[in-house]
Amino acid sequence: MTADKNYLTTSTGAPVGDNQNSLTAGQRGPVLIQDIHLLEKLAHFNRERVPERVVHAKGAGAHGYFEVTNDVSKYTKAAFLSEVGKRTPMFIRFSTVAGELGSADTVRDPRGFAVKFYTEEGNYDLVGNNTPVFFIRDAIKFPDFIHTQKRHPQTHLKNPNAVWDFWSLSPESLHQVTILMSDRGIPATLRHMHGFGSHTFKWVNEQGEGVWVKYHFKTEQGIRNLDPKLAAQIAGDNPDYHTEDLFRAIERGEFPAWKLYVQIMPLADADTYRFDPFDVTKVWSQKDYPLIEVGRMVLNRNPENYFAEVEQVTLSPGNFVPGIEASPDKMLQGRLFAYADAHRYRVGANHNALPINKPQCPVHNNQRDGAMRPDNNGGSGVYYEPNSYGGPTEAPQHRISAFPVTGTADSVAYDRDDHYTQAGDLYRLMSEPERAYLIDTIVGAMKPVERDDIKLRQIGHFYKADPEYGRRVAEGLGLPVPQGE
Structure with a gap:
């Protein structure tokens, strides 16, 4: 094999003599298990996809x-x-x-x-x-939120009932919902x-x-x-x-x-x-x-x-x-x-x-081994710290800045719950064509929701942000503004 020829090879570098026909016993076969190129090719094909990202997949x-x-x-x-x-x-x-x-x-x-x-x-x-x-401000709600954006476990269809149920029960989402449903969505x-x-x-x-x-x-x-x-x-x-x-x-x-x-x-x-x-x-x-x-x-x-x-x-x-x-x-x-x-x-x-992902600066740590290690795995260097053999040491000058921590450990929300002012300010900043676009988009997205109580709960949030905002969504859905708003 000449060095300048672009031969097809196996993953170990061996030249492939035939990439069109499997190795068989006679013209009809069956296929022989000793066709290593065929086995490697099919096995790798079965493993070509890593799991897609749960979010941000595309x-x-x-x-x-x-x-x-x-x-x-x-x-x-x-x-x-x-x-x-x-x-x-x-x-x-x-x-x-x-x-x-x-x-x-x-x-x-x-x-x-x-x-x-x-x-x-x-x-x-x-x-x-x-x-x-x-949409949310605490990571503990993130898996639930993303589940509402994914497919129903029975129908495997997108589920507007889950989307608006979650948003209507999570009023902190109102600001982001307003942006998403606007012309910038x-x-x-x-x-x-x-x-x-x-x-x-x-x-x-x-x-x-x-x-x-x-x-x-x-x-x-x-x-x-x-x-x-x-x-x-x-x-x-x-x-x-x-x-x-x-x-x-x-x-x-x-x-x-x-x-x-x-x-x-x-x-x-x-x-x-x-x-x-x-x-x-x-x-x-x-x-x-x-x-x-x-x-x-x-x-x-x-x-x-x-x-x-x-x-x-x-x-x-x-x-x-x-x-x-x-x-x-x-x-x-x-x-x-x-x-x-x-x-x-x-x-x-x-x-x-x-x-x-590899940094373009030297990397020194003691993380060794593991599947698919693509480099020299740290070679023969020191693999622990502290050590007496000249291995990498900590850099005290790069400690993070100190910050005070106070309070009683508990599961608590943020202490400021105004979810409406900024969403209302955004609505009021919009021109009339932008408001009309926003209302039409929200109404179209909420119409498939099967339960009126979910729609009414969400309309209440829009109304608290701006009364006109809530009234126009309610009118588009043929529903009243909830009493007491």
Whole structure:
């Protein structure tokens, strides 16, 4: 076999002599079990799919870079944000939330907006959505919420009864429901939508001083959305429309870009702000905490292999770097565990050693062995700490910043339960055509709900946000506004 010939081989590198015909006993067979190429080929085919993500299954991704355009070093010591002009390679995965891997791109659903920055201090993942808020604010409710978005266990059909029953019993969802049912519920493309970190995080500077922070990615392509009828048509004609659009745009050299801004809140303000700043169902007013420019993200390279990169990329909000830390956000606290655990189940314990996830800086730890270890498994190096043999040691200078913890251990809700002001403010900001669109969408989504008590309960939430909001939904459904609202 000549070295320059592109021969087909087995996974062990042996050349394949015949890839058209199985090895048989005579012309008719039967097939011989010694046809190792056939057995390997069929066995691998049976195992080509890793389990799809429970949420965010359908996605698209791209490589690019992040460039700092404004000095924010007084807020954070994160090295990749340390100086204007500094560029950091990154990968982004966009996704729908509720649908399966083969679902249509143009459904009404939040979009995942998950960015992996390959920094010199390790990978930093910002795993957010195209909305600044979420449906729930405590991770203990997340499995139940996602179950309502999935299929009925008997009919295997989507279940609007479960969707609206859960939302009507979880009034904290009202803000996100209003956004989802608005004209921004179906982005025209992945390039024409904003992205948000959604949660509150903590930035810490070189002096150990901290601030609370929220992330906003503003698309430079402008906001564009799809009319529901056109979205439904595209779902039938080209269910991979968003995936194709992103790939073709980058292929043409039309590199999508976003400006990154942050809102900064002094630590002490968390105790006095009119909304709990750690409640992910709420936003911070930009009048109170204006946007501060940080940098620019540009997507300029398509994946070479969808499975190896888009499907096997593993992003977790728990992947921090020095200078960026968690906040007490209860939803975030649950995600710190759940996302990495999902990756360990879905891709394997060594998922961070795969090329798409591997940090572009040296990695030193004592995590050894496990299935599908793709590197040298630490070689003959020291495999425990502390040690007397020059192995890697802890770095006290990178301890997280101290924070006070008080109170009695108990299962308690946030102490501020105003779920209506921000949803009502959003409704009142809308123009009349935007309000009409919102009402029509909600009415259309609620009509299939079989029980009037569920509809009436949800109408009550709309009414509390804004009386006109509730009345118009009630009129569209032919139901009265609940008495006493």
